[in-house]
Amino acid sequence: ETGVTQSPTHLIKTRGQQVTLRCSSQSGHNTVSWYQQALGQGPQFIFQYYREEENGRGNFPPRFSGLQFPNYSSELNVNALELDDSALYLCASSPPRGLSTDTQYFGPGTRLTVL
Amino acid sequence: QKEVEQDPGPLSVPEGAIVSLNCTYSNSAFQYFMWYRQYSRKGPELLMYTYSSGNKEDGRFTAQVDKSSKYISLFIRDSQPSDSATYLCAMKNGNQFYFGTGTSLTVIP
Numbered sequence: 001e002t003g004v005t006q007s008p009t010h011l012i013k014t015r016g017q018q019v020t021l022r023c024s025s026q027s028g029h030n031t032v033s034w035y036q037q038a039l040g041q042g043p044q045f046i047f048q049y050y051r052e053e054e055n056g057r058g059n060f061p062p063r064f065s066g067l068q069f070p071n072y073s074s075e076l077n078v079n080a081l082e083l084d085d086s087a088l089y090l091c092a093s094s095p096p097r098g099l100s101t102d103t104q105y106f107g108p109g110t111r112l113t114v115l
Numbered sequence: 116q117k118e119v120e121q122d123p124g125p126l127s128v129p130e131g132a133i134v135s136l137n138c139t140y141s142n143s144a145f146q147y148f149m150w151y152r153q154y155s156r157k158g159p160e161l162l163m164y165t166y167s168s169g170n171k172e173d174g175r176f177t178a179q180v181d182k183s184s185k186y187i188s189l190f191i192r193d194s195q196p197s198d199s200a201t202y203l204c205a206m207k208n209g210n211q212f213y214f215g216t217g218t219s220l221t222v223i224p
Contacts, residue, residue: 048210
């Protein structure tokens with residue numbers, strides 16, 4: 001069984017640029033959530049995708065957007081990057097609803113630095 | 116007030132000690148409670164998951180939930196240097212997960 005994978009591992013961008021982060025969910029998982037984790041903080045919920053539709057959103061501006069594909073992989077796009085967007089971006093996948101633990105499993109994250 | 120409060124530590128204990136990690140929360144709608152372990156520059160790893168009030172044990176780890184007090188704990192028995200990490204509590208309401216800030220733990224050999 002393959003776990004959650006994310007790419008790239010690290011990324012450096014400059015203010016105002018756009019970035020796309022990618023996530024492959026764990027096998028059999030159809031829900032993907034994205035989180036932003038600033039240094040020394042807990043993960044903050046950005047949004048969740050279920051069956052290719054956005055299924056909940058945290059307190060993040062519209063320049064944070066996402067996609068989920070038919071194979072349940074997902075992308076996080078951030079436009080007009082700001083310095084405060086520097087963080088570890090985590091993807092987490094969850095199994096189909098009603099099964100097993102109803103919780104989520106994280107990938108290793110993408111560390112984004114905005115200069 | 117944050118929905119989930121967690122003492123960030125840092126917490127430093129000798130090898131073999133019992134460690135107690137705690138979180139409080141304000142939203143009584145939280146139904147699922149989790150503990151994650153996060154090593155430096157890695158994603159969080161699920162340790163424990165519980166739904167109801169009471170205790171749940173898994174090896175050296177015990178998760179405790181007191182819904183009446185809105186308080187959850189994680190106990191680590193016979194702590195090992197490999198337990199040195201940041202421990203995050205998390206709670207679920209609907210389809211959203213809410214995390215504490217994490218407690219940094221160092222187990223000294």
